[in-house]
Amino acid sequence: MTVSTTSDASSLSPYGTESPHGSALRSSAEVVVIGAGLAGLACAKHLSAAGLDVVVVDSADAVGGRVRTETVGSFRVDRGFQLLNPAYPEVPKVLDVEALDLQSFDAGVAVHRGGRVSTLRDPRRHPTAVLDALRFPLGSVKEKAALARWVLKVTSAGDLKDADTGWSDALDAADVHGELRWSILEPFLAGVLGEVDGTTSRRFVDLLVRSFLRGTPGLPARGMQAVPDQLAAGLPAGSVVLGTEVRHIGLAPRSLVVQTVAGGVNCERIVVATDAHTAAHLVPELSVPDSNGLSTFWFTAATSPAPQSREKLLHLDGDRSGPVVNSAVVSSVAPGYVLAGSDHRALVSAQTLGTDTSAETEQRVREQLGRVYGVNTGAWALVTAHSIPHALPVVAPPFEGPQPVEVGDGVFVAGDHRENSSLQGALVSGRRAADAVVSSVFGRNGIRRAG
Numbered sequence: 001m002t003v004s005t006t007s008d009a010s011s012l013s014p015y016g017t018e019s020p021h022g023s024a025l026r027s028s029a030e031v032v033v034i035g036a037g038l039a040g041l042a043c044a045k046h047l048s049a050a051g052l053d054v055v056v057v058d059s060a061d062a063v064g065g066r067v068r069t070e071t072v073g074s075f076r077v078d079r080g081f082q083l084l085n086p087a088y089p090e091v092p093k094v095l096d097v098e099a100l101d102l103q104s105f106d107a108g109v110a111v112h113r114g115g116r117v118s119t120l121r122d123p124r125r126h127p128t129a130v131l132d133a134l135r136f137p138l139g140s141v142k143e144k145a146a147l148a149r150w151v152l153k154v155t156s157a158g159d160l161k162d163a164d165t166g167w168s169d170a171l172d173a174a175d176v177h178g179e180l181r182w183s184i185l186e187p188f189l190a191g192v193l194g195e196v197d198g199t200t201s202r203r204f205v206d207l208l209v210r211s212f213l214r215g216t217p218g219l220p221a222r223g224m225q226a227v228p229d230q231l232a233a234g235l236p237a238g239s240v241v242l243g244t245e246v247r248h249i250g251l252a253p254r255s256l257v258v259q260t261v262a263g264g265v266n267c268e269r270i271v272v273a274t275d276a277h278t279a280a281h282l283v284p285e286l287s288v289p290d291s292n293g294l295s296t297f298w299f300t301a302a303t304s305p306a307p308q309s310r311e312k313l314l315h316l317d318g319d320r321s322g323p324v325v326n327s328a329v330v331s332s333v334a335p336g337y338v339l340a341g342s343d344h345r346a347l348v349s350a351q352t353l354g355t356d357t358s359a360e361t362e363q364r365v366r367e368q369l370g371r372v373y374g375v376n377t378g379a380w381a382l383v384t385a386h387s388i389p390h391a392l393p394v395v396a397p398p399f400e401g402p403q404p405v406e407v408g409d410g411v412f413v414a415g416d417h418r419e420n421s422s423l424q425g426a427l428v429s430g431r432r433a434a435d436a437v438v439s440s441v442f443g444r445n446g447i448r449r450a451g
Helices: 038-049 127-134 141-154 157-161 167-173 179-193 202-214 226-233 276-282 359-373 423-442
Strands: 031-034 054-057 069-072 075-078 102-104 108-113 116-121 218-220 240-242 246-251 256-260 263-267 269-272 291-301 314-317 324-329 346-353 381-393 406-408 411-413
Touching: 031 038, 031 256, 031 263, 038 054, 038 226, 038 423, 054 263, 069 381, 075 291, 075 381, 108 179, 108 359, 141 179, 141 202, 167 179, 167 202, 179 202, 179 314, 179 324, 246 276, 256 269, 269 276, 269 423, 276 381, 291 359, 314 359, 324 359, 346 359, 411 423
Parallel strands: 031 054, 031 269, 054 240, 108 314, 269 411
Antiparallel strands: 069 075, 102 218, 108 116, 246 256, 256 263, 291 346, 291 381, 314 324, 324 346, 406 411
C-alpha cells in the first residue's frame, strides 16, 4: 500500500480537542480504529485486551455503524430489521448474551397464501409441530421430500467443498421447486440476503441456513443498539471519539496519521473498520464488493394484527403480492420496544428490498400487510421508515472465505466485507484484524518489535 504524506499530527491538533460527541480527540495512540461499528468495536476490544493503546473514531453520534436503534415517539426502532443469532460462534466469545436479555422469535414462519395463513415450525424445537409439518398445505409430497434432502445436505460441512454457484442454481440442482420454494424459501432468503435473484453464493447461503437451524434469532430487550453499546462499554474510558469524520489517512514524518475534521492523530497502526464503500475511499487500492440495499417500514397498530398463536413468528407473503419480503410484530417478541408498559399498541416491521420509502411504496406495503395479517391497516400510523443503501455486501460465487485484512504500511481493514455479510462476519473480521495488528507489533515470540 502507498499512503499519502502529510505533516505531523501534533502540529495540527493539540491534545484535548473535543469531539462534538463523546470523548476528547487525542493527538496520539498506538492504534487508531476508524469506525465504531461491530467490526471496529470488536477489533478495539481485542487490541485493548492485548495491552495496546487504542482510539476508535467515528463520524456518527453513537456507536454501532449499521447496527443502531433510535427512539421515535413511544417506540424503539432499529435502523433496518436486524436480528442477533446466538448460534453464531463469535457471539459468545465477545458478547455477554445473558446481559443482552435476548427475546427470541419462535422457530418458524407464518405464510400467507391464497387468503389463508399457515404456520411451519421447526419440529426439532416444537415436537408437537411434527404432524403440522407433515400436513402443511403448501407443496406436494415430492417437493417436501426434496426440501428435506436439501436441508440435510446443507447441514453437512463437507458440502462447502463442492463447486460454488448462485443459490438459485443450487436449489435447481437439488430439485427444490414449487410452492415451498416460491412461497417460503425465496422470500425468507430475500430478507436475509437483500436480493431475490438467487445470485448470492450457495456456499454462503448454506452457512447462513445452517446457523438458523442451530439457533433461534432474537432481539435484545432494549434494541439492537445494546450490542454495540456493550462492546463499547468494555473499552477503556476515553477510547471512543464520536462525531468526528476522518478525511484521510497518511504518512507523517515519524508515524502514520489519521486526519480528521478536528485534527490529526499520530499512530503506529491504523485499522479501517468502516463499510466497504468508505473503506475504498480511505484505501483506494482496496477491492470491495457491491452491496444490496434494504428498507424497513415501522407501523403502530392499536393491537397485534396476529393471533397469539403466531404473533412471535416471522410473517411471509407466499403470494408475493407486493414489495414486502417479511414482516414481524416486533412488540410481541420484544415488549421493551414499546417504551411505556401501559401502552398496549403493537409495533410492526415490514422489510422491503431496495431503498424506496416513498409514499407510494408505503401504500403498497400497507395493502400487502393487510392481506398478510388479514386486517385493515388503514388506521395504522407510520412510525418511521429507514432506507439502508449499503445494508449488506454482496457475496458472489465463488465464495472463498475470509479476505486479507492487512493492506501494508501499517494499515489494516475490518468489516463484514472482509468476511461475510452477517453480524458473525463483522465480529470475526474485527478479531482477525486485531490479531494481525498484534502480530505486527509483537511478532510470534511476543516481544515488541522496534519501531
